[in-house]
Amino acid sequence: MTAGAWLTDTRATPVRAQQWWVLTTRLVTPSIKTGEVLSSIVAPAAFTASFYIPLKTVMTVIGTGFSSYAQFMMPIVILQACAFTAIGAAFRSATDAVSGLDRRFGSMPIGSLVPMAARMSGNVFRLLIAIAAALVCGHVIGFRFRLDAWHTLGFLAFSLLIGIVFTLGADVIGTAAKSPEATTQALVLPPLILGMLSTGLAPASQFPEWIQPFVRNQPVSQFVIALRALAGDTKGNAGEVTWALMGPPLLWAGAIVVICLPLALRLSKRRA
Amino acid sequence: MVLTTERGTLAHGETSPVSLLRHTAIQTQRLLLRWSRNPVALLETLIIPCLLLLMLDIVIGGQIQKFSGTDALYGSVPMVAIVGALSGAVASGVMLGRERDAGLLARFWVLPVHRSSGLISRILAEGCRILLGTLVVIIVGHLLGFRFQQGFAAALLFVFIPVFFGLAFATMVTAIAVFTAKATLVESVTILTSLLMFFSTGFVPLIAFPQWIQPVVRNQPMSVAVDSMKALSLGGPLARPLTMTFLWSVGAIIVFAVPAVIGYRRASRR
Numbered sequence: 001m002t003a004g005a006w007l008t009d010t011r012a013t014p015v016r017a018q019q020w021w022v023l024t025t026r027l028v029t030p031s032i033k034t035g036e037v038l039s040s041i042v043a044p045a046a047f048t049a050s051f052y053i054p055l056k057t058v059m060t061v062i063g064t065g066f067s068s069y070a071q072f073m074m075p076i077v078i079l080q081a082c083a084f085t086a087i088g089a090a091f092r093s094a095t096d097a098v099s100g101l102d103r104r105f106g107s108m109p110i111g112s113l114v115p116m117a118a119r120m121s122g123n124v125f126r127l128l129i130a131i132a133a134a135l136v137c138g139h140v141i142g143f144r145f146r147l148d149a150w151h152t153l154g155f156l157a158f159s160l161l162i163g164i165v166f167t168l169g170a171d172v173i174g175t176a177a178k179s180p181e182a183t184t185q186a187l188v189l190p191p192l193i194l195g196m197l198s199t200g201l202a203p204a205s206q207f208p209e210w211i212q213p214f215v216r217n218q219p220v221s222q223f224v225i226a227l228r229a230l231a232g233d234t235k236g237n238a239g240e241v242t243w244a245l246m247g248p249p250l251l252w253a254g255a256i257v258v259i260c261l262p263l264a265l266r267l268s269k270r271r272a
Numbered sequence: 273m274v275l276t277t278e279r280g281t282l283a284h285g286e287t288s289p290v291s292l293l294r295h296t297a298i299q300t301q302r303l304l305l306r307w308s309r310n311p312v313a314l315l316e317t318l319i320i321p322c323l324l325l326l327m328l329d330i331v332i333g334g335q336i337q338k339f340s341g342t343d344a345l346y347g348s349v350p351m352v353a354i355v356g357a358l359s360g361a362v363a364s365g366v367m368l369g370r371e372r373d374a375g376l377l378a379r380f381w382v383l384p385v386h387r388s389s390g391l392i393s394r395i396l397a398e399g400c401r402i403l404l405g406t407l408v409v410i411i412v413g414h415l416l417g418f419r420f421q422q423g424f425a426a427a428l429l430f431v432f433i434p435v436f437f438g439l440a441f442a443t444m445v446t447a448i449a450v451f452t453a454k455a456t457l458v459e460s461v462t463i464l465t466s467l468l469m470f471f472s473t474g475f476v477p478l479i480a481f482p483q484w485i486q487p488v489v490r491n492q493p494m495s496v497a498v499d500s501m502k503a504l505s506l507g508g509p510l511a512r513p514l515t516m517t518f519l520w521s522v523g524a525i526i527v528f529a530v531p532a533v534i535g536y537r538r539a540s541r542r
Contacts, residue, residue: 051470053470053471053485054481056480057476057479057482058332058335058336059335061338062335185316189323193327196328196330196331197330201331201332202335206334208330
C-alpha cells in the first residue's frame with residue numbers, strides 16, 4: 001500500500017486451494033529434507049520388535065486363539081503408529097500456536113480452516129508412511145491378509161480413519177494447549193495406558209476379573225477388534241465383519257470427530 | 273550492582289574444603305527443591321514408573337507367572353526402578369541444558385562458589401532422586417506382592433543398585449547434554465532406554481526370547497542389573513550379574529566422566 005487511502009472496497013478473496021497447497025508443502029518438504037520423516041518408519045519397526053520378540057513365546061504358550069501372535073498383535077502396531085503420528089501432530093500444532101503463526105494467519109486473507117486443513121494433510125502424509133511401515137513390519141513377522149480384496153481395502157481405510165481421528169484430536173489439543181513440550185509429555189501416557197490395557201497384546205480373558213469390562217469396551221480394544229475382523233485369520237476366531245462388530249468402533253471414531261470438529265472450527269475462527 | 277568484598281563475610285575462601293561441603297549442601301538443596309516444585313519432573317520420576325509397574329503386572333504378570341513359575345514382580349520391580357532412574361537422568365539432563373542457556377551456570381562460575389560443588393551437588397541430588405523413586409516403586413511392588421526374601425543386607429544392596437547404575441547413566445547423559453541440542457538428546461535417550469527395557473530379562477524371562485538374541489539380552493546393562501536385584505530379593509545366582517553390573521556402571525563412569533567434567537566447565541564459562 002503506497003497510497004494513504006484504501007484503493008478498493010472489495011475484500012481480498014483467498015484462493016483456498018492454492019493456500020492449502022502452499023501450507024501443506026511447508027509441513028511436508030522440510031520433514032523430507034531433514035529426514036525427520038524417517039521417524040515414521042522407525043517408530044512402528046521399533047514398536048513391533050519391542051513387543052513381538054519378547055512376548056511371542058510367552059503368548060504362544062498361553063494361547064490367543066489366533067494362528068500366530070503376529071496375526072493377533074498386528075492391529076496394535078497399526079494403532080501405535082497412528083498414536084505416534086498423533087503425538088507429532090500435537091507437537092506441531094502447539095508450535096504453530098505458541099510461535100504466533102496462527103495469529104498471523106488469522107490476520108491474513110486466508111480461509112479460516114485452511115491452516116488446519118494443511119496441517120491435517122501433512123498428518124495424513126505421515127500416517128500413510130507410518131501405516132505402510134507398520135504393514136511391512138507385520139508382514140516380516142508373519143501377518144497376512146486372510147480375506148478378499150474388499151476386506152483388505154476396508155482394513156487400510158479403517159486404519160487411515162483411526163489415524164485421522166487421532167491426529168485430528170491431537171491437533172486440537174495442541175492448538176488449545178499452546179505448549180509443545182507439555183503437550184508431548186501429556187500425550188505419551190494415554191496411548192501407553194490404553195494400549196497396554198487393551199486386547200491388543202493379550203486376550204481379554206488373561207486380564208484380572210475386575211478390569212475386564214474396561215479392557216473389552218474401551219476404544220482401543222474396539223478398534224483392535226474391528227481391524228482383526230477385517231484382516232481375518234485361518235483359525236476363524238477373528239470375528240465377522242457385521243454391523244454388530246463394526247458399530248462400536250465406528251461410533252467411537254465418530255464421537256471423537258463430533259467432539260473435535262466444532263472445537264477445531266472455534267479455535268480457527270478465534271481471532272486473537 | 274555493588275560488589276562487597278567477600279573476605280569480610282566469609283571465614284573461609286571459596287576454594288577451601290569447608291566451603292566445598294557448605295556450597296555442595298546448598299546447591300544440592302537447591303536442585304532438590306527445584307525438582308520437588310516441578311510437577312512434570314515429579315511425574316516422570318515417581319508416578320510414571322509406578323503406573324508402568326501396575327500395567328506390567330496387570331497385562332503380562334499372569335502370563336509370565338504361568339510361563340516361568342516365578343512371580344513376574346521379581347523381574348518387573350527391579351526393571352521399573354531402573355527405568356525410573358534412567359528417565360530421571362534424562363529430565364535432569366534437560367534441566368542442566370536449561371540452566372546453561374539461562375546463564376545460571378556462568379553466574380555460579382563468576383561468584384565465589386567452590387568450582388567442584390556444582391557437579392558434585394548434581395550427582396548427590398540425582399542420587400537422592402533415584403533413591404526416593406526406587407523406594408516408591410518398592411512400596412507399590414510390596415502392595416502387589418513383592419517381598420524381600422534374602423534378609424536386610426541384601427535389601428540394602430538392592431536399593432543401592434539403581435542408584436549406582438542411575439548415576440553411571442546420568443554421567444553419560446550429562447556428557448551428552450552439555451554437547452548436544454535438547455530435543456535430540458531426549459528423543460535418542462528415550463528410545464535407548466525403551467529398547468533396553470523391552471529387551472531385558474525384567475520384561476520377560478530370558479528363555480522366552482528367541483535363541484539368536486539371547487546373548488545380547490543376557491549381557492546388556494539393564495538385564496544384569498535386573499538379575500542382580502532379582503537375586504537380592506528372590507534368590508538365585510548373584511556373583512555374575514553383580515560383577516557385570518559393576519563393570520557396566522564403572523565403565524560408563526570412566527568413559528563419560530572426563531567429557532562430562534569438561535563439558536560442564538565449558539557450559540559454565542559460556
